[in-house]
Amino acid sequence: MTFQVMLQQLMNGFSKTLLIFVLTLVLSMPLGLLVCFGRMSRFAPLKGLIKDGTPRFWKTVCGFRPVSLLFRFFISILRGTPLMLQLLVVCFGPYYLFHTKLAPSWTFTALILGFVINYAAYFAEIYRSGIESTPVGQYEAAEVLGYTKSQTFVKIILPQMFKRVLPSVTNEVITLVKDTSMAFVLAYAEMFTIAKQISAAKTTFMPLFVAGLFYFIFNGVVDYVMGRIEKRMRYYN
Amino acid sequence: MNILDLKNVQKIFDGSLEVLKDISLSVDKGEVVAIIGPSGSGKSTLLRCATLLTEMSSGELSYLGEKAAWTDQQTGKAVYADKKQLKKIRSYFGLVFQNFNLFPHYSVLKNLTDAPVHVLGIDKDTAEKTATELLEKMGLSDKADAYPCQLSGGQQQRVAIARALAMNPQILFFDEPTSALDPELTGEILKVIRQLAEAKMTMVIVTHEMAFARDVADRVIFMDGGVIVEQGDPKDVIGNPQEERTKQFLARFSKQ
Numbered sequence: 001m002t003f004q005v006m007l008q009q010l011m012n013g014f015s016k017t018l019l020i021f022v023l024t025l026v027l028s029m030p031l032g033l034l035v036c037f038g039r040m041s042r043f044a045p046l047k048g049l050i051k052d053g054t055p056r057f058w059k060t061v062c063g064f065r066p067v068s069l070l071f072r073f074f075i076s077i078l079r080g081t082p083l084m085l086q087l088l089v090v091c092f093g094p095y096y097l098f099h100t101k102l103a104p105s106w107t108f109t110a111l112i113l114g115f116v117i118n119y120a121a122y123f124a125e126i127y128r129s130g131i132e133s134t135p136v137g138q139y140e141a142a143e144v145l146g147y148t149k150s151q152t153f154v155k156i157i158l159p160q161m162f163k164r165v166l167p168s169v170t171n172e173v174i175t176l177v178k179d180t181s182m183a184f185v186l187a188y189a190e191m192f193t194i195a196k197q198i199s200a201a202k203t204t205f206m207p208l209f210v211a212g213l214f215y216f217i218f219n220g221v222v223d224y225v226m227g228r229i230e231k232r233m234r235y236y237n
Numbered sequence: 238m239n240i241l242d243l244k245n246v247q248k249i250f251d252g253s254l255e256v257l258k259d260i261s262l263s264v265d266k267g268e269v270v271a272i273i274g275p276s277g278s279g280k281s282t283l284l285r286c287a288t289l290l291t292e293m294s295s296g297e298l299s300y301l302g303e304k305a306a307w308t309d310q311q312t313g314k315a316v317y318a319d320k321k322q323l324k325k326i327r328s329y330f331g332l333v334f335q336n337f338n339l340f341p342h343y344s345v346l347k348n349l350t351d352a353p354v355h356v357l358g359i360d361k362d363t364a365e366k367t368a369t370e371l372l373e374k375m376g377l378s379d380k381a382d383a384y385p386c387q388l389s390g391g392q393q394q395r396v397a398i399a400r401a402l403a404m405n406p407q408i409l410f411f412d413e414p415t416s417a418l419d420p421e422l423t424g425e426i427l428k429v430i431r432q433l434a435e436a437k438m439t440m441v442i443v444t445h446e447m448a449f450a451r452d453v454a455d456r457v458i459f460m461d462g463g464v465i466v467e468q469g470d471p472k473d474v475i476g477n478p479q480e481e482r483t484k485q486f487l488a489r490f491s492k493q
């Protein structure tokens with residue numbers, strides 16, 4: 001195999017790496033916002049039972065927030081277990097649980113699903129930290145001016161949140177570039193999987209080295225783009 | 238008619254901390270009221286109750302005779318009007334914060350026009366015209382396109398005052414509008430408030446600037462421990478206080 005052929009195959013793999021990357025970002029960033037809303041839900045069905053004289057213990061019990069708790073639980077699982085394991089569970093879980101026959105195209109769907117769910121959990125926590133660090137004065141100023149709750153959130157809180165979390169989001173995006181290589185556990189033919197295959201077949205380290213170079217350059221581009229976005233947001237503090 | 242009526246306002250935090258004890262206060266149209274008092278006496282809490290940022294425990298609150306809240310006879314607790322009524326009532330007042338709370342991601346002009354357009358439904362051109370006039374009055378004509386972070390504290394506070402005025406309120410509340418400012422910037426804010434007083438703007442101002450309160454206010458209220466201890470003509474309350482607590486507070490002040 002010539003170097004050129006190898007490069008050609010890696011390039012083919014890279015286009016799939018790129019596809020995983022883009023799909024994951026495009027889907028997980030908005031989903032993360034929804035998850036964040038769930039995590040921050042103040043829905044507390046037993047709140048009405050709390051009276052002035054209720055002891056502290058029962059106040060805590062009656063104040064429990066089922067939606068928030070549920071999201072918290074899922075987020076902690078998604079952040080506390082290996083992504084690789086999650087990909088395997090999403091891909092093969094349906095077969096082991098329900099003995100459903102899985103179409104070959106399922107692998108890709110499962111892959112994207114696994115990535116999106118995992119990254120949504122991370123983004124949700126990043127968004128939450130951004131929302132919760134908004135000075136309370138912003139809410140109060142908006143309230144006195146007569147903005148509705150949703151206007152306040154969309155016009156005042158959200159734009160400031162996005163700016164504040166941008167450095168954390170950049171981190172996450174850079175991690176995602178490298179995490180796409182985990183698709184190899186499902187034998188999905190993105191760049192890393194192909195590099196490993198060639199490497200094993202031809203007993204050469206070259207394809208892995210080239211793949212590493214690709215990731216590195218890709219991340220350089222990501223870094224540059226995110227830097228530009230951060231710069232464009234720098235018109236206010 | 239009174240612009241603001243507060244009757245028997247009581248505020249208890251966390252079930253036991255009584256911060257406001259049976260406070261009643263009415264403000265007439267065009268009147269300038271200064272509230273003074275030691276730290277923790279409940280001045281901010283009173284303003285927050287009046288501006289619907291904090292719920293009273295009991296008491297009555299109305300603007301222009303329209304009720305925002307009243308005490309339920311059975312439970313003895315404050316009941317608030319419905320959302321629609323409260324939205325209307327919010328349009329009657331404005332509040333200027335100690336630390337400005339401008340929207341940092343909006344330009345100065347947008348800080349002044351966004352709420353008029355999206356809350357009051359005023360068309361954009363009219364809102365911008367009003368905003369430009371207000372900025373001119375505040376001496377900030379050249380700052381329309383600047384962002385709050387590019388302004389000095391004094392300039393930010395003037396923008397905050399303009400933002401409140403852009404909503405064309407019937408009454409304006411100030412909570413220590415100069416406390417976050419360097420002494421040399423305090424003057425420019427006090428000057429603006431003085432001009433508003435001359436233009437007969439109805440105002441309630443919590444302040445530690447005694448000389449300013451004496452010169453500008455029609456009435457001074459001294460609060461301590463959640464009650465109004467003494468109130469009246471500024472020259473009497475500040476120049477010749479009757480109550481022991483007022484004397485002590487003012488003595489401490491003149492010593493500083």
Ligand SMILES: Nc1ncnc2c1ncn2[C@@H]1O[C@H](COP(=O)(O)OP(=O)(O)OP(=O)(O)O)[C@@H](O)[C@H]1O
Nearest residue numbers: 250251254256274275276277278279280281282283
């Ligand atoms: N959200 C709250 N929860 C519990 N206690 C509070 C809360 N807000 C204020 N208090 C208490 O209420 C009392 C009055 O506070 P307030 O801020 O109204 O005083 P103030 O007169 O404005 O004082 P300062 O001159 O320092 O601004 C204080 O003892 C304060 O600790």
Ligand SMILES: [Mg+2]
Nearest residue numbers: 280281282412
């Ligand atoms: Mg205060």
